[in-house]
Amino acid sequence: xxxxxxxxxxxxxxxxxxxxxxxIMFQDIIYIETIxxxxxxxxxxxxxxxxxxSTLKELMNSLDNNFIQxxxxxxxxxxxxxxxxxxxxxxxxxxxxxxxxxxxxTGLKEVSKSCG
Numbered sequence: 001x002x003x004x005x006x007x008x009x010x011x012x013x014x015x016x017x018x019x020x021x022x023x024i025m026f027q028d029i030i031y032i033e034t035i036x037x038x039x040x041x042x043x044x045x046x047x048x049x050x051x052x053x054s055t056l057k058e059l060m061n062s063l064d065n066n067f068i069q070x071x072x073x074x075x076x077x078x079x080x081x082x083x084x085x086x087x088x089x090x091x092x093x094x095x096x097x098x099x100x101x102x103x104x105x106t107g108l109k110e111v112s113k114s115c116g
Contacts (some may be wrong), residue, residue, distance in 0.1 A: 013062055015043070017052045024050075026066065026077075031101055032059060033074040044099070068114060070107035084111055 011026040028045040034056060035042060041059070042051050056075055060067065069075045070093055083094045084103065091108060092100040103111065 011064060013043075013059070015050065015052050015054070017050060022050065024048075026064060027079070029063075029067075029077050030080045030095055030097055031074055031076040031099065032056065033101065034072075044097075065114075068107065068110045070101055070103040070111060072104065074101045076101055078111075078115055081111070081115060084108070084115075 012023040013026060013029065015022050015024065024043065024045055028047065030044045030046065032041050032043045034040075035051070039053050039055065040051055041054050041056065042049060056069055056072075059075060060069055063075070066078050067075050068078060076093055076095065080095045080097070081093055082096045085092050085094065085100075086108065091103045093103050093107075093111065094100050
């Protein structure tokens with residue numbers, strides 16, 4: 001019974017920004033994108049936007065299977081995907097927030113596989 005309660009505890013991503021440590025609930029993360037020519041990423045959540053040093057690979061290892069790396073430059077939360085545009089020149093995933101994230105051929109396969 002104790003394990004069941006522990007499993008239901010919301011999952012959090014711990015990130016360090018300077019001397020502060022933030023805990024962001026997985027369910028609140030919409031998407032994460034890299035900043036060109038930098039080791040920084042920007043995390044967009046339902047209530048904030050934070051910039052910090054990390055890589056998408058490190059983040060994918062910390063996140064659960066609700067997250068898909070759709071492109072070398074971003075990770076999206078499947079729960080916030082509104083639609084997928086398969087335009088061959090410029091495919092993207094549209095989030096419920098209206099934001100658009102690029103999607104690669106591999107990312108398209110991942111999204112199709114996990115989002116039906």
